Amino acid sequence: MNLQEKVFEALKSVYDPELNINVVDLGLIYQVEITNEADVTVTMTLTTPGCPLHDSITRGVRYCVEAMEETRKVEVNLVWQPAWSPDKMTAEGRSYLGR
Numbered sequence: 001m002n003l004q005e006k007v008f009e010a011l012k013s014v015y016d017p018e019l020n021i022n023v024v025d026l027g028l029i030y031q032v033e034i035t036n037e038a039d040v041t042v043t044m045t046l047t048t049p050g051c052p053l054h055d056s057i058t059r060g061v062r063y064c065v066e067a068m069e070e071t072r073k074v075e076v077n078l079v080w081q082p083a084w085s086p087d088k089m090t091a092e093g094r095s096y097l098g099r
Helices: 003-011 054-066 091-096
Strands: 029-035 039-044 074-078
Parallel strands (some): 039 074
């Protein structure tokens, strides 16, 4: 498993507290980029721009990736385009919502 795959797997431990679905299955993680072999940039969104748990979720993503011994520098980029929609969820994420 390469570092990008390991980061995606680790991010499954970060949950949206309101929906109780991890950020990967919820479709919030748009991209994980690895540079200089161990620097990680996570591009993500939230379900709504006014999400009251904005800091909690993005901090959880950062801390999760920083805790990995293979990573060095971690940056989390929060974007609003493309906007999140339930279509971005994995099949497993949709099953949590009964869809």
